[in-house]
Amino acid sequence: MAAALPSEGMAARIEALRRITFVDVVLWGMRILIVFVVVGGTIGTLIQGRYTGEQWFDNFMFGLMIGGVYALIALGYTMVYGILRLINFAHGDVMMCGAFTSYFLANGLYRSGYLDAHPVISMILIMGLAMITCSVIALVVERICYRPFRHIRTLAPLICAIGASFFLQHSFRGMYGSSVRAYPDPVWLEGEFEIFGFGIPYTQPFVILIALAAMGALYLVVNKTKMGTAMRAVSEDRDAAAMMGIDVNKIIVFTFILGGCMAGIGGVLFCMVYNQIYYFTGFLPGIKAFSAAVLGGIGNVPGAMLGGFFLGVVESVGPALFLDGVGIRAPYQLRDLIAFTMLVMVLIFRPQGILGERLATQRA
Amino acid sequence: MKSLTRVFWVLSALVVGATSALAAETMGPVTDEIGVVKIRQGAPMFIGGYWTLSGPDVGLGLDQKRGVELAFDDWNNEVVGHKIRLIAEDGQCNAEGGQIATTKLASNRNIVAVVGPDCSSSATPGAPILWKAGIVNIGTSTTAPALTAPDRKQGYHGYLRTIYNDLAQGAGDAAYFKNVLECETLATVHDGSPYAEQLVRVAENEFEKLGGEVVAAEAVTPTDVDMRPMLTGVATAKPCVLYYPIFVAASAQITRQVQEISGLEETIVVSGPTSMTPGFYEAAGESARGLRFTSVDNTSADALGDDYPRMLQAYRDKYGENPTQAYHVNAYDAGAILLMAIEKVAVKDDKGDTYIGRKALRDALFETEGFAGMGGPIECNEHGDCAGFAFAVYQITDPDPSTFDIGTNPKKIYP
Numbered sequence: 001m002a003a004a005l006p007s008e009g010m011a012a013r014i015e016a017l018r019r020i021t022f023v024d025v026v027l028w029g030m031r032i033l034i035v036f037v038v039v040g041g042t043i044g045t046l047i048q049g050r051y052t053g054e055q056w057f058d059n060f061m062f063g064l065m066i067g068g069v070y071a072l073i074a075l076g077y078t079m080v081y082g083i084l085r086l087i088n089f090a091h092g093d094v095m096m097c098g099a100f101t102s103y104f105l106a107n108g109l110y111r112s113g114y115l116d117a118h119p120v121i122s123m124i125l126i127m128g129l130a131m132i133t134c135s136v137i138a139l140v141v142e143r144i145c146y147r148p149f150r151h152i153r154t155l156a157p158l159i160c161a162i163g164a165s166f167f168l169q170h171s172f173r174g175m176y177g178s179s180v181r182a183y184p185d186p187v188w189l190e191g192e193f194e195i196f197g198f199g200i201p202y203t204q205p206f207v208i209l210i211a212l213a214a215m216g217a218l219y220l221v222v223n224k225t226k227m228g229t230a231m232r233a234v235s236e237d238r239d240a241a242a243m244m245g246i247d248v249n250k251i252i253v254f255t256f257i258l259g260g261c262m263a264g265i266g267g268v269l270f271c272m273v274y275n276q277i278y279y280f281t282g283f284l285p286g287i288k289a290f291s292a293a294v295l296g297g298i299g300n301v302p303g304a305m306l307g308g309f310f311l312g313v314v315e316s317v318g319p320a321l322f323l324d325g326v327g328i329r330a331p332y333q334l335r336d337l338i339a340f341t342m343l344v345m346v347l348i349f350r351p352q353g354i355l356g357e358r359l360a361t362q363r364a
Numbered sequence: 365m366k367s368l369t370r371v372f373w374v375l376s377a378l379v380v381g382a383t384s385a386l387a388a389e390t391m392g393p394v395t396d397e398i399g400v401v402k403i404r405q406g407a408p409m410f411i412g413g414y415w416t417l418s419g420p421d422v423g424l425g426l427d428q429k430r431g432v433e434l435a436f437d438d439w440n441n442e443v444v445g446h447k448i449r450l451i452a453e454d455g456q457c458n459a460e461g462g463q464i465a466t467t468k469l470a471s472n473r474n475i476v477a478v479v480g481p482d483c484s485s486s487a488t489p490g491a492p493i494l495w496k497a498g499i500v501n502i503g504t505s506t507t508a509p510a511l512t513a514p515d516r517k518q519g520y521h522g523y524l525r526t527i528y529n530d531l532a533q534g535a536g537d538a539a540y541f542k543n544v545l546e547c548e549t550l551a552t553v554h555d556g557s558p559y560a561e562q563l564v565r566v567a568e569n570e571f572e573k574l575g576g577e578v579v580a581a582e583a584v585t586p587t588d589v590d591m592r593p594m595l596t597g598v599a600t601a602k603p604c605v606l607y608y609p610i611f612v613a614a615s616a617q618i619t620r621q622v623q624e625i626s627g628l629e630e631t632i633v634v635s636g637p638t639s640m641t642p643g644f645y646e647a648a649g650e651s652a653r654g655l656r657f658t659s660v661d662n663t664s665a666d667a668l669g670d671d672y673p674r675m676l677q678a679y680r681d682k683y684g685e686n687p688t689q690a691y692h693v694n695a696y697d698a699g700a701i702l703l704m705a706i707e708k709v710a711v712k713d714d715k716g717d718t719y720i721g722r723k724a725l726r727d728a729l730f731e732t733e734g735f736a737g738m739g740g741p742i743e744c745n746e747h748g749d750c751a752g753f754a755f756a757v758y759q760i761t762d763p764d765p766s767t768f769d770i771g772t773n774p775k776k777i778y779p
Binding site: 336 | 420545583584585592593594596613616626641649664
């Protein structure tokens with residue numbers, strides 16, 4: 001008996017080894033490669049000492065800034081997914097529509113001098129117009145592209161979403177042309193202030209604080225209001241929520257409006273930071289925001305916020321921190337690669353995201 | 365054994381001869397190695413074109429389409445008795461656009477030749493597609509050295525250009541940075557496009573040959589908006605010159621954001637020829653004021669053709685505005701040498717139908733010499749380089765796009 005035990009253990013080990021597939025080996029290889037690039041690259045970069053503390057801080061702040069915008073857009077993806085289990089691929093372009101429409105108002109206010117003289121009122125007007133436009137377009141997309149397929153389990157809504165994305169891009173291209181427009185650059189966003197010896201441009205706290213305030217407001221709406229409670233109920237179980245008397249259609253409309261409002265704010269912030277708008281502006285931030293939503297845990301509102309900031313910071317700091325150290329030339333060209341590698345890694349190794357997909361286990 | 369060898373060689377020669385005869389096409393009075401285009405009497409002569417006709421770089425493509433149209437106007441839109449019809453496709457200044465545009469053009473067997481594109485990114489996949497269909501292609505502002513390199517692939521043997529080669533521009537850039545600006549260190553940024561990457565590489569190599577040091581070589585993607593982290597990396601190298609000859613949208617972002625980066629205050633910022641368009645002024649806004657960029661000289665009388673003032677007036681009369689870029693002259697020259705080559709090789713039969721051998725047309729274009737073009741003398745070599753290069757540096761004096769007027773705004777500051 002004593003002799004049989006080790007052989008059983010050995011047999012179990014051999015059996016476990018036999019179960020290892022080629023895919024397992026590839027996945028382990030990927031893990032090792034990524035750990036090597038991240039750890040080796042970081043050590044290499046820090047030993048080189050090319051960047052000063054101020055420059056690391058600057059990169060971190062740039063990442064927080066773009067991350068705030070990603071987070072706002074990601075909220076639209078994650079809320080719609082939470083309610084409908086649908087990836088609204090047109091959401092980035094909905095953002096573009098709002099920002100593009102408000103460009104004309106912003107430009108008018110800027111040229112008249114009103115934007116510089118009355119920044120608060122101007123920004124409320126600009127963001128208000130962007131929020132209304134995004135909400136209306138999001139609702140139209142929902143009504144035409146998603147509602148007819150709500151009770152049908154096919155890929156049709158996803159294909160419709162992609163079609164809606166192209167439709168919105170090319171509609172705006174047709175209406176406003178394909179050239180790049182310069183978004184206004186108000187005087188009060190110029191310059192910087194110092195904290196602990198670090199220079200911080202006014203644009204950074206402007207974007208980060210507005211993004212945080214918008215996310216805070218959304219969090220309160222979702223968690224502290226009746227509509228928010230109903231949203232969460234529909235997200236938990238749509239049929240049960242309907243049986244409890246919740247008007248599911250109304251909740252879905254409300255969700256798209258909320259997502260549209262966040263996209264409107266995100267779009268205006270994005271354009272005020274990067275001072276450009278054209279018909280393709282929404283595509284890449286939309287895809288990045290989708291990655292952020294998956295990263296944080298799709299369907300999870302705090303997860304989308306965290307994912308947005310995380311993605312922004314990694315994108316901004318990552319090329320210098322991870323790639324410089326392993327001797328990769330021109331590392332910033334690989335910034336998108338870092339973002340999308342993160343998405344792939346999350347999908348492979350932690351499909352539920354950093355904070356976990358809400359209700360993933362119950363639904364499974 | 366000897367007689368067997370002789371039989372083998374005779375048979376081989378017969379097979380080769382028969383294969384060649386089969387590959388050649390005879391139509392009417394013309395036999396051509398590649399194929400023959402027949403244009404019936406009274407039918408139009410179809411000429412294809414592909415440029416950037418949408419997106420941020422539309423000013424580049426529109427300007428060149430107009431240049432070709434003006435050349436056709438000078439022929440009264442008629443060649444060898446046929447009305448000219450230009451079929452223009454959108455190359456979108458990228459590989460996918462070039463591929464789609466040229467596939468459409470190549471599928472039309474009535475197209476005699478194709479002019480354009482404006483972007484090397486489009487020409488790189490586009491030219492081989494056209495040449496596979498036997499269609500000769502004349503680039504109008506595609507400057508990437510690889511397109512006419514002596515060791516280029518077979519697919520590019522039907523490609524020539526009436527624009528300079530970036531080997532010349534890169535050398536001019538490097539000499540300007542080193543000898544005129546007296547800089548010892550250079551940082552570069554490209555956007556991964558064949559045009560920008562190859563131009564930057566040439567400029568770097570030439571700068572190093574002159575004794576300078578390339579302290580940073582960065583890259584972005586054309587759709588990038590956040591350049592600050594990349595520029596922060598460049599700032600660590602403290603370059604004397606930052607050179608970024610990339611396309612409008614990304615170039616405008618660098619122009620805007622470079623001013624916010626600590627460590628680059630003393631760096632001289634120089635962009636490339638794509639900044640010479642009102643679209644760049646619009647995209648870069650106020651930050652474009654004072655920006656320098658290197659380009660081809662198309663303001664000096666000695667750099668341009670004698671007839672250019674007439675063409676410029678015709679441009680303004682026809683389109684109601686100043687040229688939106690510098691390369692309409694090169695496009696004009698492409699259109700002109702094409703029509704001259706068609707006149708040279710076209711053969712008519714008794715019914716009045718016209719026949720053009722595709723190989724003959726290609727050879728006639730490659731043999732172009734002594735043509736006084738709008739952009740300077742045109743002399744094609746065996747690799748397809750037909751134009752020379754006169755280096756110039758411009759400076760934007762007013763970022764208002766409505767004030768765009770080559771020579772005044774941007775103003776030539778060198779030589």
